[in-house]
Amino acid sequence: MAKSVYYYWREASGKADPYQGAKERIxxxxxxxxxxxxxxxxxxxxxxxxxxxxxxxxxxxxTQLGLKSTxxxxxxxxxxxxxxxxxxxxxxxxxPQPKDRTKAHDSVRT
Numbered sequence: 585m586a587k588s589v590y591y592y593w594r595e596a597s598g599k600a601d602p603y604q605g606a607k608e609r610i611x612x613x614x615x616x617x618x619x620x621x622x623x624x625x626x627x628x629x630x631x632x633x634x635x636x637x638x639x640x641x642x643x644x645x646x647t648q649l650g651l652k653s654t655x656x657x658x659x660x661x662x663x664x665x666x667x668x669x670x671x672x673x674x675x676x677x678x679x680p681q682p683k684d685r686t687k688a689h690d691s692v693r694t
Contacts, residue, residue, distance in 0.1 A: 623642045
């Protein structure tokens with residue numbers, strides 16, 4: 585290890601964490617909302633408490649604390665409109681099947 589790196593590390597390790605108060609407040613907000621707030625909503629809540637931090641800083645601190653919101657985006661459903669108009673699965677349109685079929689394509693009609 586280089587001499588300059590050693591002295592830099594020794595000096596930096598003696599300093600207090602500048603974000604210690606913000607980390608405690610982020611943890612309080614996160615737990616108060618049962619883990620459903622992400623970094624954007626927490627950043628807005630901090631701003632209301634006169635603690636002005638950038639969103640990237642809040643995101644970095646939440647990563648360091650191991651906090652991750654549980655809300656996930658919903659999956660895309662192309663037939664979502666169909667569920668509002670029907671009560672069950674779509675009915676199948678089948679030709680009437682004869683009871684005495686012997687061949688595989690006996691019921692195919694043209």
